[in-house]
Amino acid sequence: MARESAHQLGTPISSLAGWVELLADRANDELGQRAVGHMAGDIERLERVAHRFERIGRPPQKEDLDVETILQRVTEYFRARVPTLSHTVQIALKTSGPLQVKGDPVLIEWAVEAVVKNAVDALAGRGGRILVEGERLPEGDIRVRVTDDGPGVPRDLRKRIFDAGFSTKERGWGIGLALARRIVAESHRGSLALLPSSRGARFEFIFPA
Ligand SMILES: Nc1ncnc2c1ncn2[C@@H]1O[C@H](COP(=O)(O)OP(=O)(O)OP(=O)(O)O)[C@@H](O)[C@H]1O
Ligand SMILES: [Mg+2]
DSSP states (O other), X not given: OHHHXXXXXXXXXXXXXXXXXXXXHHXXXXXXXXXXXXXXXXXXXXXXXXXXXXXXXXXXOOEEEEHHHHHHHHHHHXXXXXXXXXXXXXXXXXXXXOOEEEEOHHHHHHHHHHHHHHHHHHHTTTOEEEEEEEEEOTTSOEEEEEEEOSSOOOGGGTTTTTSTTOOOSTTOOSOHHHHHHIIIIIHXXXXXXXXXXXXXXXXXXXXXX
């Protein structure tokens, strides 16, 4: 079912890409060019997201990949979309790359994005800072931390946030963290946890060397 949906998306997406290419030659002012650029970026993203569904129910593809590239892409994506006027959300990235792991880049990006998205959600309407850090630990494992200075997770809810269907958001599905942990733990023998903190929230991924 998921794979069929992905397949069905393919035709309109490539058609859209064709129309945008056509527009690119005709957009003759700066705003038009910018809009075309954004549209092309969103189409590329739609393509990537459609590919995610193909992976459901299949063994993950293992390849040599650089986590730093994934962190760059995810932070850039959210930076372009967080509000910048009244409540500023700053997203900083600190890496000591390259951060090579064996894994499925589509799935890992999905997991990291789910956690960063939650940090963005936590700062909605108030503003704040998000720090994404990637580093290689002395034993060779890759550690990724996502820290925000939002309200944090109340102590009595900390055990439940990884449960599928658990959400405190009006429009939340409660899928993000459950999916992210499944991707990291089951498909990559790694771990994803909420670290104890008295302020804000800090999530930690470990990908084994
Ligand atoms: N950075 C964070 N700060 C505060 N609370 C958080 C943070 N990340 C997760 N949570 C809590 O964990 C819950 C579960 O997160 P999860 O991503 O699984 O679902 P969701 O964000 O509510 O919905 P969605 O399926 O759209 O992701 C959230 O509803 C929220 O209460
Ligand atoms: Mg979420």
